[in-house]
Amino acid sequence: MASWKMxxxxxxxxTAIGATGARADVEIEYWQYFFEARVKAMDxxxxxxxxxxxxxxxxxxxxxxxxxxxxxxxxxxxxxxxDVVQLFYGWLNDYVAADLIQPLPADRFAPAAIEANYYPMxxxxxxxxxxxxxxxxxxxxxxxxxxxxxxxxxxxxxAATLDELVAHAGKLAVVxxxxxxxxxxxxxxxxxxxxxxxREVLIRQFGGAPYSDDNRTVTYDSDAGRAAxxxxxxxxxxxxxxxxxxxxxxxxxxxxxxxxxxxxxxFRLGALAGERGLDWGVTELPAGPDGSRSNYASYxxxxxxxxxxxxxxxxxxxxxxxxxxxxxxxxxxxxxxELPAKPAAAGTSAEDPVYGPFIRGxxxxxxxxxxxxxxxxxxxxxxxxxxxxxxASVADSLAAAAVAEQAILDRYHAASK
Amino acid sequence: MTRRPALTVxxxxxxxxxxxxxxxxxxxxxxxFYPTAQxxxxxxxxxxxxxxxxxxxxxxxxxxxxxxxxxxxFRNTFVYLLIGTPVSLLLAFTVAFHLDRxxxxxxxxxxxxxxxxxxxxxxxxWVWRWFYQPVPIGxxxxxxxxxxxxxxxxxxxxxxxxxxxxxxxxxxxxGFQIIIFMAGLRAIPKSFLEAARIDGLSGWAxxxxxxxxxxxxxxxxxxxxxxxxxxxxxxxxxxxxxxDPGGPLNASKPLVLMIYQTAFSSYDMGYAAAQTVxxxxxxxxxxxxxxxxxxxxx
Numbered sequence: 001m002a003s004w005k006m007x008x009x010x011x012x013x014x015t016a017i018g019a020t021g022a023r024a025d026v027e028i029e030y031w032q033y034f035f036e037a038r039v040k041a042m043d044x045x046x047x048x049x050x051x052x053x054x055x056x057x058x059x060x061x062x063x064x065x066x067x068x069x070x071x072x073x074x075x076x077x078x079x080x081x082x083d084v085v086q087l088f089y090g091w092l093n094d095y096v097a098a099d100l101i102q103p104l105p106a107d108r109f110a111p112a113a114i115e116a117n118y119y120p121m122x123x124x125x126x127x128x129x130x131x132x133x134x135x136x137x138x139x140x141x142x143x144x145x146x147x148x149x150x151x152x153x154x155x156x157x158x159a160a161t162l163d164e165l166v167a168h169a170g171k172l173a174v175v176x177x178x179x180x181x182x183x184x185x186x187x188x189x190x191x192x193x194x195x196x197x198x199r200e201v202l203i204r205q206f207g208g209a210p211y212s213d214d215n216r217t218v219t220y221d222s223d224a225g226r227a228a229x230x231x232x233x234x235x236x237x238x239x240x241x242x243x244x245x246x247x248x249x250x251x252x253x254x255x256x257x258x259x260x261x262x263x264x265x266x267f268r269l270g271a272l273a274g275e276r277g278l279d280w281g282v283t284e285l286p287a288g289p290d291g292s293r294s295n296y297a298s299y300x301x302x303x304x305x306x307x308x309x310x311x312x313x314x315x316x317x318x319x320x321x322x323x324x325x326x327x328x329x330x331x332x333x334x335x336x337x338e339l340p341a342k343p344a345a346a347g348t349s350a351e352d353p354v355y356g357p358f359i360r361g362x363x364x365x366x367x368x369x370x371x372x373x374x375x376x377x378x379x380x381x382x383x384x385x386x387x388x389x390x391x392a393s394v395a396d397s398l399a400a401a402a403v404a405e406q407a408i409l410d411r412y413h414a415a416s417k
Numbered sequence: 418m419t420r421r422p423a424l425t426v427x428x429x430x431x432x433x434x435x436x437x438x439x440x441x442x443x444x445x446x447x448x449x450f451y452p453t454a455q456x457x458x459x460x461x462x463x464x465x466x467x468x469x470x471x472x473x474x475x476x477x478x479x480x481x482x483x484x485x486x487x488x489x490x491f492r493n494t495f496v497y498l499l500i501g502t503p504v505s506l507l508l509a510f511t512v513a514f515h516l517d518r519x520x521x522x523x524x525x526x527x528x529x530x531x532x533x534x535x536x537x538x539x540x541x542x543w544v545w546r547w548f549y550q551p552v553p554i555g556x557x558x559x560x561x562x563x564x565x566x567x568x569x570x571x572x573x574x575x576x577x578x579x580x581x582x583x584x585x586x587x588x589x590x591x592g593f594q595i596i597i598f599m600a601g602l603r604a605i606p607k608s609f610l611e612a613a614r615i616d617g618l619s620g621w622a623x624x625x626x627x628x629x630x631x632x633x634x635x636x637x638x639x640x641x642x643x644x645x646x647x648x649x650x651x652x653x654x655x656x657x658x659x660x661d662p663g664g665p666l667n668a669s670k671p672l673v674l675m676i677y678q679t680a681f682s683s684y685d686m687g688y689a690a691a692q693t694v695x696x697x698x699x700x701x702x703x704x705x706x707x708x709x710x711x712x713x714x715x
Contacts, residue, residue: 191660
């Protein structure tokens with residue numbers, strides 16, 4: 001009799017322990033590359049998520065950027081890696097083709113709701129009717145200016161058009177008698193953000209388009225492309241208001257107060273905010289000759305990996321939902337300085353003096369669909385170098401670049417067929 | 418009761434030797450030889466690191482043959498070798514030869530020459546990168562400008578970039594070569610040099626007839642060692658041109674940097690492995706050719 005009661009008690013106790021044990025058991029892993037502000041923001045998000053969802057723990061792992069892709073590719077097929085993974089928007093096709101990620105569940109991530117709430121460029125994350133990944137934050141470009149230098153040159157309002165930019169830069173540049181530049185009117189450097197500016201902004205503003213609608217054909221070897229490249233290289237060759245590679249990096253020249261204008265991304269805001277003695281402002285990228293505006297936007301996304309199944313998949317979906325919530329976007333903005341991926345999400349408005357120009361830029365931003373961003377950037381770097389260093393003609397250099405970039409696209413699409 | 422015959426002393430020695438060698442041999446097989454063999458296989462495949470591997474046959478090598486960037490890079494690699502090795506060895510020998518006769522502050526001077534060799538190549542490359550900048554931040558151009566001489570484009574030039582990167586690379590290796598040369602000089606018996614002096618041989622004849630021939634093993638070692646170093650040059654180039662690696666317009670890009678970019682920024686692993694195989698063959702051929710040219714003739 002006593003043993004029968006004891007047995008029942010033991011069974012009940014075991015069930016209870018088992019139940020609580022199972023609830024506390026779900027641990028999912030999150031991977032991103034190492035960038036201090038991002039890791040810090042994610043730590044804070046994980047703490048809040050775990051407080052709201054007792055029973056789920058999230059373990060964050062990060063790697064240096066250089067190792068990131070290799071590690072992800074090796075771990076997931078072995079069933080080892082993350083349940084939720086961060087990737088650059090341009091890598092989506094590769095990750096889908098390699099079976100590294102799975103579609104987001106439609107009950108939590110309805111395509112119609114995503115399309116209503118997010119910036120339109122996020123639609124690039126939809127394949128066969130389902131969304132595979134979503135960003136927390138997005139970035140765009142804007143024109144930074146040094147208020148003191150502009151004031152000293154008698155410029156009252158920052159440049160709103162490309163013509164004004166050239167005129168202002170002429171007043172701002174300081175060149176000594178021997179032709180040595182000590183302050184540039186506007187920074188240039190293809191290896192920084194200028195290749196995006198030329199590709200997605202200038203070529204469009206001069207009436208062209210960088211690629212065909214399916215992103216498989218290079219279309220900038222045109223009058224518009226030649227006009228854009230001539231205008232860009234003319235800043236140094238014709239107007240002499242800039243030097244490529246001045247002070248090693250464009251952002252270094254601007255931060256040192258030796259540049260009037262500087263084009264950079266919203267991710268630079270954090271660094272500039274801490275720059276003492278620099279009085280800077282920011283405005284939208286200058287409008288083109290026909291008044292048109294354009295911008296380059298990019299973003300990192302998070303996705304659920306193919307490794308996550310059952311309980312882990314449920315937890316991963318909940319976590320994805322949390323890191324794409326308005327609350328997460330607000331925190332990301334405060335800690336990392338990147339803009340919310342939903343226009344209505346956080347306490348920033350298009351009128352904000354600092355974030356405003358970037359937010360307005362997102363409305364007309366284009367996200368390049370890269371096959372190999374580094375190689376395609378190199379094509380643009382070489383295109384400008386041929387003109388500036390080797391005296392090649394704009395038309396020849398542009399044509400050579402178009403051929404080289406088309407070869408990269410062709411190779412990529414042939415391999416991923 | 419059968420007893421195993423006792424091992425001879427010789428057999429025991431062999432057994433012990435292999436016992437100790439087994440660990441490093443196993444280590445080398447797993448860490449070095451197995452990946453090397455894998456790289457040779459990979460050279461015949463197409464693989465982007467994420468997807469599946471597919472057989473490419475000789476496709477990667479055909480692509481290499483038709484790639485103008487590869488030939489440019491191939492040429493650069495040999496420019497690094499053909500300028501770097503003789504210039505650095507000549508400088509090192511001259512310094513070592515004279516330093517050998519200096520008594521005053523000998524240790525200090527030797528330490529000064531050796532210092533760059535101990536410095537991190539990355540730190541050194543970045544300091545030189547800033548030396549080479551245009552005004553207002555570049556040391557060399559600021560000096561030129563203060564004398565009213567027009568600025569020189571160092572790194573941002575298709576003709577000057579390679580020599581500008583080679584200079585600190587030569588300087589960095591000098592200390593090691595000087596130490597080895599001095600050890601070689603010290604190893605020459607004093608009696609030979611005294612006999613030459615008594616016989617009235619000129620300084621030049623002593624150098625070419627006695628010193629240099631006796632230093633042949635040292636010279637062979639340094640030529641092979643230095644050549645391999647310049648054929649594999651990477652860190653100086655990469656750190657001095659990080660924004661446009663090996664640029665401008667591939668003017669300073671060596672083969673190792675091209676391999677790195679193909680593999681780890683374009684993720685074209687098969688193509689990168691094919692380039693690695695070519696580098697391996699070049700290194701092997703250059704090393705064997707040098708050993709053969711500088712062998713001891715009977």
